[in-house]
Amino acid sequence: MLTALLSCLLTFGAPPDTVFVRIPVGDYQVGRKGHHLNPLRKVHVNSYYIGATEVTNRLFAAFITATGYVTDAERRHNAMVFEPGLEEFRWLEDSTACWKYPNGISRGGITDKMDHPVTCISYADIQVYCKWAGVRLPSFEEWEIASRAGASTTYFWGEDTSQLSTYANVWHGHDHLRADSTDGYMYTSPVASFKPNAFGLYDVYGNVFEFCEGHLKDEKAVHARGGSWWCSQHSCSYFNSVEIGRVNAHASFSNQGFRVVKKIN
Template sequence: MGFLKKVSTALLVLGSYCCFAQTPGGYVLVPAGNYHVGGHRHMLNPARRVTVDSFYISVYETTNRQFAAFVAATGYITNAEQRHDALVFAPGLREFEWNNDSTACWRFPNGVSAGGIENKMEHPVTCISYNDAVAYCKWAGVRLPTLDEWEIASRAGTATTYFFGEKKASIGRYANIWHGKDHLQADSSDGYLYTAPVGSFQPNAWGLYDMYGNVFEFCSGKIKPDESPTLAHARGGSWWCSQASCSFFNSVDIGRVHKRASFSNQGFRTVK
């Protein structure tokens, strides 16, 4: 992860897009315009065109190091630390089955017995809720992307289900996901059982890393005007998602979760 230790500036000229990226912790400019979002016959996210103002989106998911700086500055206590209700996964659980670990939190994303984040400071922060992500954003002077902004950035100018086309056979090049046929046996075939350091896989055409896999990314906004105010949405899939289970590692699907729920595969990136 040597690139994370270097501070460099690059001007990325991508077709008709001119995107300024700065690493580490940099942002890519998404120009104002009219963009394609949604999928054909998708129940929650039908195909349509949307117009957005320009925005900057972070190149990487928010890391343990960044979240630790927030906690050190503010003394913030996450929902999982207050409620002791984080949900974590360990190989051997059946599909969509998670364990409630009262010791799990962002410092110990798989529970105290699995160790802390001392050697994972460049991994995405997890075991945080939507509420926690919003609190971080307020402190950092940024915000969560809207559902449409996230999708536009994820697609990188394409209209396909994946930013690399319609077939997901290439997903392993771009995303840290679960490659096993089920979750009964551990899968670290791509080098990672759980999260990977941000930027470990290839970016999309706009230079954004981990838009698919690694961790679900919280977004602001609603799918339906009348949905519950306690509901949050997340996109992009995670290290747990497989082709057989919750294959949400794409630009179309939208996950739903309670705003105070904390999972070991949930995180976020920011916009400004």
């Protein structure tokens, strides 16, 4: 069965150099029994192509160059960033932070991080990018199916959290009072720095939260999945195929990014 589901890779013209993985049409199991937001269920999806990696600074820079678009963080000066020493779930509002300076100007730019996922962009910004690139965000179900890669477990490899460091850029410290670079990165890592899942997708867990399309229980928030570099087993352990996060559509955080879907013509 899994052999039949193995994905093919395609590169489309826009966005430039994006590699997509083909997910076959079919019925898939998503969710978890008893989960209040994401209950266990079967869904049917048509075949679709999903990005093998998150959208990078290089790809986003091409969009900015082509369109002159100004992001929410650049206009609102309200991006949220992190530095070690903050109490759990505390972030700093930095008026200088934006996609070009994802942790604020004082912490440096992206000149040497063009292969890192773009961050400090909002859901609203992503919608403009997608229209320009001729792509879209995955739905909750599409993201989950691709992340699971045929598995029915919490993680695509099973239930053993000790394997996280093999597949995901996450926070390994007990808290966030001290910097943690256990896996070589304190913030984002270049995309595809860790092992992919069986479908060939990289960084579905960790690195950055990935925005998805869909709404839950009449909420006005938008949603993101997969956890980020900030998430740990002690705080916000959303680096799995079950949990669904929530955020304002115009909020920009240094641990939020996205991957895209290309429809099959």
